[in-house]
Amino acid sequence: MANNFTHVGLLQHGAVEAGDVFCGELDTPLSKAGWKQLKQAFGRSSADWDAVVTSPRMQCASFAEWFAQKQDLPLVRDERLREIHFGEWEGHNPQEVMATHPEQLAEWWVNPAQVSPAGGESFGDFRARVLDAWTELGRAYRGERVLVVTHALVIRTVLAHVLQMPDERLLALNIEYGALTRLRVLRDRSGEWASLLAHGCG
Template identity: 40%
Template sequence: MSIPITLIDLLPSTSLDAGEVFCGSLNASLSAEGLKNLKKVVKRQANWEVVISSEHNACLPFARWLAEKNHLPLKSYPELAEMNFGTWEGQTPASIMEQNPTILARWWRNPACLVPPEGESFAHFQGRISALWERFMVEHKGKRVVLVAQPGVIRLIIMQVLGMPSRNFFSLAIESGTISQIRVMHDEAGVWASLVTYGCHA
């Protein structure tokens, strides 16, 4: 009997019309350049069976377009949201550094060691994404899936698959117009996920 294999393509939604600001709960859309990059990277892809998306405005409209274009079912999840950055929302890193030169540097070194003011802790963010990731591997077992989400979510999924500690969270560059793939093998011993490709351009 063949071993079921699930392939999950991770498609980051970056380059927002709000600019280079913290955007977790902020209702920002994709920029024209960001949309162009996403369409370019999926141009030669046509073998997905389901589209999964965050419900954020930077992700869902594109995911809906992709699903309709390829006649695929679309499933969106509020839990797939980016981390909530609290009072940092809508601000650039530079402006935060001007207000407090040390707080952002500490967070970049290890986001688990500091919570953005009035924001979401890294532990909570990691917990909800990890729980949803486990669901995906069960619900879409043996399928080819594309997942559209904001950069932090993509980064966290890859970090979990590789078993990386939180201090290496920002070691993963998540760039516009790229796609990464996770392969999940299901056998009697358990579920085994591995990173097949990372940050590939069209």
Template identity: 40%
Template structure:
């Protein structure tokens, strides 16, 4: 006898602006700036009252986990830290702005945005490897949290990998094809059956 579908809601929220402003931060572990804290608190305050959460999941990086800790403490929710949801490592581009990369590496930056699969930054994590670890973490938590509502505080690159999987976007278009601003919230609904699970994007922005 087939089981009734189980529905899970996962709210992906990108961190706010970190100290030092926009740059290719990757594994550089900067905390949120004052502006970043304001962005995140405003984003959470805008969530409808009926969109409650049962648990918070976070990347271990400071710009994510510190805010996740605040939300979990204020709402009395369990917090799960997931290392597989940390941002992609940008190698030699870590800590540089787009302007600095353009000055140093010329059109290599535009080639990365055009196709990050074949244009990995010097010393950076390969996009396929990044995708594999992010989706391993995503698949674990969508199963572990089946039937619940969760806030997942993570990174722009992580959200791009997950939404590319949800929407069937080719990996080569996953960065340029999806805009994920600071404190952006993307809600994914997952319907689990006894044979499969079906993912759909309900909101993004």
């Protein structure tokens, strides 16, 4: 039975040089504070993982590459784990977006699944690719422990799926920089069963 379990750690990347702006397609390096957040949590980690999977965005992949090399772990980049594309909001902070698109941003805070910024990715398309990646993790890493370095809305979408939360509660899930969410997936003859083990731990 134990070999049917996959343990997944969803790691939110650290703070970035671009600051607190909407970063979906935006490639931005980790700031010094961001590197410190991640290294404090994982730099002294024992061999607790069997593999690392990362979003290809720089803010995720740079740490994933460093950690995988340090721990001598296989590393996979998965395009499906990118953050949602925020369209015209990319590179702008919420205050700036509020000044130009106040009603749209207010609607997004209430339910991000119902609002797509101009030029951005639809939430339906985003959720489909994220959950496709999530399903594959349970299959590809059965019996293993995989660390996934990704973005806040990706983590929220997976958690909402596992916990069967309504879309309007997505942003109620607080995702801090450098925080880890641990889940366990069981696959057996009756299907796939996922459970939340810990959320927001360092």
